[in-house]
Amino acid sequence: MTAKVERLVNLTVALLETNQPMSLAELKRRTGYYDQADQRAARRMFERDKDELRRLGVPIATLPLPFSDEVGYRVVRREYELPDVDLTAEEVAALALAVRLTGGEGTPLALAKLAARAPDPAELPEPTTRVELADEAVGAVADAILDRTAVRFAYRTAAGVTGVRTIDPYAVVRRRTAGYLVGRDHDRDALRAFRLDRMTELPVAVGEAAAFERPSDLDVAAAVQGPEVEGVEVELAVAPAARWAVELRGGQATGRIHEGEPVMVLAELDPVRDRSWILGLGADVTVLAPASLREAVMASLDAVTEVAQ
Amino acid sequence: MSATADVARMLTLVPWLLERPGASIDEIAETFAVAPDTIRADLAHLDFCGLPGLGGGDLFEVTTVSDRVVVRMAEELKRPLRPTAGEALRLVLTVDAVAEVLGDELPALRSAIGKVRAAVGLPEQAADVLGTEGPASLASLREAVVSGRRVRLRYQGRADAAPTPRELDPWGLHVVDGTWYLQGHDHNADDRRIFRLDRVVAFEVTDEPARTPRPANLETPRYVPGPDDTAVVLEVDARGRWLEDALTVDEVRATDAGGARLSFRTDAPAWVARLVLMAGGDARVIAPDGLREQVSALAQRARERYGRR
Numbered sequence: 001m002t003a004k005v006e007r008l009v010n011l012t013v014a015l016l017e018t019n020q021p022m023s024l025a026e027l028k029r030r031t032g033y034y035d036q037a038d039q040r041a042a043r044r045m046f047e048r049d050k051d052e053l054r055r056l057g058v059p060i061a062t063l064p065l066p067f068s069d070e071v072g073y074r075v076v077r078r079e080y081e082l083p084d085v086d087l088t089a090e091e092v093a094a095l096a097l098a099v100r101l102t103g104g105e106g107t108p109l110a111l112a113k114l115a116a117r118a119p120d121p122a123e124l125p126e127p128t129t130r131v132e133l134a135d136e137a138v139g140a141v142a143d144a145i146l147d148r149t150a151v152r153f154a155y156r157t158a159a160g161v162t163g164v165r166t167i168d169p170y171a172v173v174r175r176r177t178a179g180y181l182v183g184r185d186h187d188r189d190a191l192r193a194f195r196l197d198r199m200t201e202l203p204v205a206v207g208e209a210a211a212f213e214r215p216s217d218l219d220v221a222a223a224v225q226g227p228e229v230e231g232v233e234v235e236l237a238v239a240p241a242a243r244w245a246v247e248l249r250g251g252q253a254t255g256r257i258h259e260g261e262p263v264m265v266l267a268e269l270d271p272v273r274d275r276s277w278i279l280g281l282g283a284d285v286t287v288l289a290p291a292s293l294r295e296a297v298m299a300s301l302d303a304v305t306e307v308a309q
Numbered sequence: 310m311s312a313t314a315d316v317a318r319m320l321t322l323v324p325w326l327l328e329r330p331g332a333s334i335d336e337i338a339e340t341f342a343v344a345p346d347t348i349r350a351d352l353a354h355l356d357f358c359g360l361p362g363l364g365g366g367d368l369f370e371v372t373t374v375s376d377r378v379v380v381r382m383a384e385e386l387k388r389p390l391r392p393t394a395g396e397a398l399r400l401v402l403t404v405d406a407v408a409e410v411l412g413d414e415l416p417a418l419r420s421a422i423g424k425v426r427a428a429v430g431l432p433e434q435a436a437d438v439l440g441t442e443g444p445a446s447l448a449s450l451r452e453a454v455v456s457g458r459r460v461r462l463r464y465q466g467r468a469d470a471a472p473t474p475r476e477l478d479p480w481g482l483h484v485v486d487g488t489w490y491l492q493g494h495d496h497n498a499d500d501r502r503i504f505r506l507d508r509v510v511a512f513e514v515t516d517e518p519a520r521t522p523r524p525a526n527l528e529t530p531r532y533v534p535g536p537d538d539t540a541v542v543l544e545v546d547a548r549g550r551w552l553e554d555a556l557t558v559d560e561v562r563a564t565d566a567g568g569a570r571l572s573f574r575t576d577a578p579a580w581v582a583r584l585v586l587m588a589g590g591d592a593r594v595i596a597p598d599g600l601r602e603q604v605s606a607l608a609q610r611a612r613e614r615y616g617r618r
Contacts (some may be wrong), residue, residue: 009358013385017360030360056317081388087426091421093543096340096419098407098418107403108342109318109401110396110543113389114428117323127414127453129482131407138402139395145435146394160547160567174402175439176487178554195613197554220437244465244472244510276587283610292355298615308601 007033011049012058016080021072023065085114093121099133105138138172140202141181145169148210150186151203155194162200167192167205168212173220182223184212193224231268234278235288237261242284249277258288275300318343319351319358323369323386326378334376352378359383397429398436410484439576443489446508447482449514450491454479459517460493463510468576472510477502478519481527492528494521501528531557534574541581542595543571549591555584570595582607 014031015022024046027035050060050073059079065072066211087095092115099107115121142152151169156162167183174180178194181203237258238246253266271293278287279300287294318341325340326332352371359368359382369383392400404425408418426433442610453460460479465472477493480501484490488505495502501524545552547567560572575581582603585592594601612618 003354003357004312005315005319006357008312009319009355010360012316012320013358013360017385053316054315056320057390057396058320080390082391082428083551084388085424087421088417088425089418091424094415095404095421098404098411098416101407102403106396107400108340109321110392110400112321112325112336113338113392113396114400114425116321116389117328120329124415127411128409128451128589129414129484130527130529131410132483132485133403138398142398145398146431156550156567158551159536160550162567169398171435171437172398172402173437173439174406178486179402207354214432214434218434220434221439224439241471244463248507248510276360276589279589279611280583280587282583282586282607283614286614292616298612298617300589301586301608301615302617304586304588305605305612307590307593308605308608 004162007031008049008053012053012075015058015060015075016077021061021065021074023068023070023072025066025070027073027094027195061187071131082113082116083295084117087115087118089119089122090124092118093124096121097124097127098131100125102133131172137196137199137202138179141169141196144203144205145171147205148212148214149205150207150232151183152206153194153199153203154201156198156200157211158198165192165194166206167194170218171220172196173224175224178262179222182218191218191223193220193226226235229270229272232271232290232293234266234269234290236264236266236278237286237288239284245281246285258286261286263288271296279304315351315354317390319355320386322348322351322354323380323383326380327383327387330379331377333381334373334378349373355383359385368578381500382469385413392429394475397431401426401431401436402438403430405436409438409529410443443484444509444510446512447489450479450482450506450512453514457519459515459519460491461513461515462504463512465508465510467508468579475502475504477504478521480523483527483529485529485531492521503528535576538574538576539578539597539600540574541572541597541600543581543585543592544595545569545571545588545592549588552584552588552592552600556581578603586611 009035010031011027014027020032020172024034024043027046028042034046036042036045054060058075060073060075062071062073095111095115099111116245141151150166152164152166154162155165167181168184169181171182172179173182173193180193181196182191182193184190185192190222236246236251238251239261246264246266249266250268250306254263256263275293275296277298278285287297322337322341333343334348337348341348342407352373355369356371357368370381386452386558400429401422404418408422412419450460460477462475462477463472464475476496479491479493482489482493483492489507491504491506492501494500526582543552544564550569552566553569553571556571556573558571558573562570565568582600585594585604586607594604
């Protein structure tokens, strides 16, 4: 028995070489495969092979055969072949370096395809910086984005609420620590961003391809960053141990003193998101203003004490 | 590795080798990011590929002499298969993320991205990387790495009460999921150490040459639990689920109402105590008792700043 990998490569070659769609019987004659006595077993084996090749991206077309009830199969060469990519030796080297630095699953193969007929890589100096990226489940949404098919998935929000979402997927965006899927949420009829690592089930395609158009004025950065929050000016009394942290955050000394500690001011803090940053400074700062933030921090500290009992 | 992945590689290997007669097994293995033996197995299979049947068939000719490979009679596969949507998206996101970090050092990367996008048919809007803008210290530290000069830091370690002075020979920078690190030989510890740039309170690049040679392989800045580390169990409610992203958690068990119980190990309990504080009542310590008391004491001292008992 021939190895399966050989059979799959040879099936690809046979389908590429034919100018007319071939029936299963012709494929059997041409390749010698699928010759089981049980014709249904042969058909099943072929169907599995066909599905597997399609998953790799081999565009196997199914076409009606003249004067027959059967269907034929072929691969149109220009749909299969990647046209030459006009990369320079420096570009190939830079791409290879990017792929080597990050080592993501599948990226070396994709690059080998793109650079198969490009010049060999030039010599480059060792870069100063290494880059590590979380491997995101982008494969599950890639087809839907390019085919413009809606997807459905289970999602847990930052607030811990789980629900099923249906969206028109427009883009995948990577921002600092996470990857996001950006698209139009059907139920909310609004642009939303979803963290890929908070999908509790992988997205599945629903409905037809080419079901929507990507808006020409799509602003993925705005979708990922969420609504602009009006920043507030915050005054903190800062103990020496926290001074560096407040300074790194842009805090400026006011010259005033509160109970023996310098008062520092921070412009443009997000009163909700930055509350936890202030809480993390623990007993090294006191919020002096605004009063609403001071109250919120006090309430949070009470809550910490309460749940720790 | 699955047969499917093997087939995907073999379909690319053929055109790649047709362009590079006499390529070495090692070079091929490096390009495709697999072991040399995997390439040898691929080549053994490819010798049986082509068009079988028809009086011996019309097979590829694979010759390997002292680990140099020549493929002939394989014009059927002279161009690579197009990358799948998933491969294309992943490659573009990877390369784009590296270009955000190293674009100035590797200008060829920027020009390559456009060509890659065009070749795989991925519109700019469908895959994007938002700025991984580094800290202000970056340009000087890069320069210190390239020119090999000693750096003085004031650094707030995760487990330290206050920033401490450090002196190091810088070896390289890392970006891990958007967070920047500097790695080098720490003269105070007389060992290699990794510093998070957002904890560098102040720094100075000296005129002294760095003397400790850079090792061949730099470690990835990733926390690896040691035998002396503290085992911690936290319970978070739905709003505290963000702690999962902030910690390297070993086990997550869902609890009622969207909450979870998180188990992990840490070398810096004081840092975990601050994270629990940041959650402001959305998280509590189940174990160990010492950490729970630490959180309580910290919250209590913070409350006293606001006049609460």
